[in-house]
Amino acid sequence: MDDALVIAGKRFGSRLLIGTGKYPSHEVMKRCHEASGAEIVTVAVRRLDLSAKGEASLLHWIDTSRMTLLPNTALCYTAEDAVRTCRLAAELGMSKWVKLEVLGDERTLFPDVEQTVAAARTLVKEGFTVLPYTSDDPITARKLEDAGCAAVMPLAAPIGSGLGIRNPHNIRLIREVVKVPVIVDAGVGTASDVAIAMELGCDGVLLNTAVAGAKDPVRMAQAMKLAIEAGRSAFLAGRIPRKAYGSASSPLEGLVD
Amino acid sequence: MTLTINGERRQVADGLTVATLVTQLGVRGRVAVELNGEVLRQAQHPEVTLRDGDSLEVVTFVGGGA
Numbered sequence A: 001m002d003d004a005l006v007i008a009g010k011r012f013g014s015r016l017l018i019g020t021g022k023y024p025s026h027e028v029m030k031r032c033h034e035a036s037g038a039e040i041v042t043v044a045v046r047r048l049d050l051s052a053k054g055e056a057s058l059l060h061w062i063d064t065s066r067m068t069l070l071p072n073t074a075l076c077y078t079a080e081d082a083v084r085t086c087r088l089a090a091e092l093g094m095s096k097w098v099k100l101e102v103l104g105d106e107r108t109l110f111p112d113v114e115q116t117v118a119a120a121r122t123l124v125k126e127g128f129t130v131l132p133y134t135s136d137d138p139i140t141a142r143k144l145e146d147a148g149c150a151a152v153m154p155l156a157a158p159i160g161s162g163l164g165i166r167n168p169h170n171i172r173l174i175r176e177v178v179k180v181p182v183i184v185d186a187g188v189g190t191a192s193d194v195a196i197a198m199e200l201g202c203d204g205v206l207l208n209t210a211v212a213g214a215k216d217p218v219r220m221a222q223a224m225k226l227a228i229e230a231g232r233s234a235f236l237a238g239r240i241p242r243k244a245y246g247s248a249s250s251p252l253e254g255l256v257d
Numbered sequence B: 001m002t003l004t005i006n007g008e009r010r011q012v013a014d015g016l017t018v019a020t021l022v023t024q025l026g027v028r029g030r031v032a033v034e035l036n037g038e039v040l041r042q043a044q045h046p047e048v049t050l051r052d053g054d055s056l057e058v059v060t061f062v063g064g065g066a
Helices: A026-036 A079-093 A113-125 A138-146 A168-177 A191-199 A217-237 B018-024
Strands: A005-007 A010-012 A016-018 A040-047 A068-072 A097-100 A129-134 A183-185 A204-207 B002-005 B008-011 B032-035 B055-063
Touching: A016 A026, A016 A217, A026 A217, A040 A079, A068 A079, A079 A097, A079 A113, A079 B032, A079 B055, A097 A113, A113 A129, A113 A138, A129 A138, A138 A168, A191 A204, A191 A217, A204 A217, B018 B032, B018 B055
Parallel strands: A016 A040, A016 A204, A040 A068, A068 A097, A097 A129, A183 A204, B002 B055
Antiparallel strands: A005 A010, A040 B055, B002 B008, B032 B055
């Protein structure tokens, strides 16, 4: 059955998007990427370390024949900085797909949604395919869709917190109010968080620390892959309604005396 | 001439192009360059000659999720 994730007309066989930060080594990262099945991988844009001559490039460890690069604007705090980072990323990556992230607070890393919407408008005008990290607010999600974003990526919880989906009700509302793909981005701690996101009807999940920081990152990457598949299948299958009281699944008649 | 590269002041030979400078920095792999606040296209790197006092940002992809 074809159940591809389609973003801006491009089809992906996996609904998991994975990061490239905080892994114990490049080798482990590469094995995690393989185990996860992800076809979209986020990378950051930073100043070249002028003292580290000849250091192998990150891209050496990413199978770009199989994976789409999604440069991010991580740790940008203004629309202007985020747009500048995206322009540099486009020259680096030869593509105009970006994960837009404009933060508003250093402690929580919550997004500045006003700056995010402003940056999204500029980037869409410049021809970028914009996937914005945002709060779990349906109104902001709709503004981002109206700005021309190719998806919306509400947080489950603060970046790197591992707290899981703090407001499943809002995530479901976002899924209802926008037509573009909804990808839960940030705050996932373990496989069940991913399954819940998919059961809520989300189109995908983006995660990094939950895999990179696990005791056995490769095994966790595989767990995330299975959780995406399980949650998606459960969503498509349609869960039973919740009931307040018991309802036996065995016949009430024919009990032995 | 003196350039500011990623916030560091550096002495380099006069008349370098951006592409030559990048090679001299020992870069392996792809970089993007912003010259005095303007992002250069890759095709401009061999064409643009640097001048004394220019300020450059040289960036690359590094690991990161969010």
